[in-house]
Amino acid sequence: MLDIKHLSVKFKTRHGMVRAVSEVSLHLDKGRILGIVGESGSGKSTVLNAILRLLPEKDVLLEGRIIYEGTDLFALSPQAMRAVRGKEISMIFQDPMTTLNPVYNIGNQIAESLKIHGLYRGRERERVLELMQEVGIPSPENRVLEYPHQFSGGMQQRAIIAIALACEPKLLLADEPTTALDVTIQAQIVELLRKINRTHHTSIILVTHNLALAADLCEEIAVMYAGRIVEKGPAEVILQDPRHPYTRGLLSAVPLPGITHGARLTTIPGTVPDLADLPPGCAFHPRCPLAGKECARLVPEPVEAGDRHVLWCWRELN
Numbered sequence: 677m678l679d680i681k682h683l684s685v686k687f688k689t690r691h692g693m694v695r696a697v698s699e700v701s702l703h704l705d706k707g708r709i710l711g712i713v714g715e716s717g718s719g720k721s722t723v724l725n726a727i728l729r730l731l732p733e734k735d736v737l738l739e740g741r742i743i744y745e746g747t748d749l750f751a752l753s754p755q756a757m758r759a760v761r762g763k764e765i766s767m768i769f770q771d772p773m774t775t776l777n778p779v780y781n782i783g784n785q786i787a788e789s790l791k792i793h794g795l796y797r798g799r800e801r802e803r804v805l806e807l808m809q810e811v812g813i814p815s816p817e818n819r820v821l822e823y824p825h826q827f828s829g830g831m832q833q834r835a836i837i838a839i840a841l842a843c844e845p846k847l848l849l850a851d852e853p854t855t856a857l858d859v860t861i862q863a864q865i866v867e868l869l870r871k872i873n874r875t876h877h878t879s880i881i882l883v884t885h886n887l888a889l890a891a892d893l894c895e896e897i898a899v900m901y902a903g904r905i906v907e908k909g910p911a912e913v914i915l916q917d918p919r920h921p922y923t924r925g926l927l928s929a930v931p932l933p934g935i936t937h938g939a940r941l942t943t944i945p946g947t948v949p950d951l952a953d954l955p956p957g958c959a960f961h962p963r964c965p966l967a968g969k970e971c972a973r974l975v976p977e978p979v980e981a982g983d984r985h986v987l988w989c990w991r992e993l994n
């Protein structure tokens with residue numbers, strides 16, 4: 677359903693070219709859930725924004741292709757792209773306030789996305805109530821006229837999901853949908869995304885810095901570092917048998933029931949490199965406990981570690 681091929685995104689900034697995404701290739705089958713995991717600034721949101729062509733085109737150099745159901749999204753006219761957004765592919769943005777407008781009631785905001793695509797004409801109200809029900813907003817009839825500030829964080833996120841689902845998209849892009857929420861609410865939102873995937877076969881790409889959360893929901897995981905995928909594979913393989921030193925570092929930094937066995941939580945020493953001035957070779961090498969000479973010279977080639985399991989590392993771990 678979605679094929680991202682050798683996607684690179686460079687931003688022209690006052691500080692020079694920022695290589696936000698380099699050579700990212702990802703594949704998503706219909707009805708599947710893919711997780712993109714990495715620290716802040718690793719390029720996760722940029723990948724999602726590239727899919728929906730929400731990047732500021734005049735300040736961006738784009739390479740590669742994104743094929744959605746046989747269509748090259750980069751080749752679509754702006755008008756054709758508007759028909760894709762929300763209807764075929766919709767996005768839950770990282771900051772809830774990008775989506776929710778404080779001056780309109782929740783019902784109007786959900787109805788708005790129906791109107792944009794001319795769906796459910798004359799039956800918008802029923803559809804809005806149905807959506808609110810579906811995403812688990814209690815007593816929709818009473819809450820439909822309320823404003824965002826009258827909703828708790830978790831309920832706001834449910835409303836945002838209702839807006840994203842209004843036109844029954846086939847692909848849902850969820851950018852850190854639980855970050856601002858406390859742990860119990862996080863788990864409920866993950867459950868809701870799982871339910872949506874199961875009942876509507878909606879494909880989902882989940883972006884998060886939380887590997888445990890991604891492993892809970894996703895079937896496949898891609899780990900990004902400094903704009904590149906460093907390892908990808910089935911979620912259970914990434915959790916149980918990670919091969920890249922960065923993935924191993926991420927794993928030891930999050931408590932995972934049954935995986936870390938109460939091991940001491942560590943964080944990876946050092947900081948994410950400046951994307952305007954990336955180190956040569958493997959961008960992780962300055963922080964990598966296993967780095968050797970080749971790591972500082974050449975960008976790693978892909979290494980097949982198993983079925984659908986690939987990593988980019990000169991020091992393939994065993």
Ligand SMILES: Nc1ncnc2c1ncn2[C@@H]1O[C@H](COP(=O)(O)OP(=O)(O)OP(=O)(O)O)[C@@H](O)[C@H]1O
Pocket residue numbers: 687688689694696714715716717718719720721722723732770885951
């Ligand atoms: N419009 C833009 N103009 C210039 N640089 C940008 C722009 N958007 C993103 N960047 C840069 O691209 C890099 C990747 O950003 P991105 O938001 O994709 O990371 P992320 O993995 O989503 O991080 P986070 O977890 O903090 O959301 C960052 O260095 C960011 O500053």
Ligand code: NI
Pocket residue numbers: 720721722770851
């Ligand atoms: Ni982001």
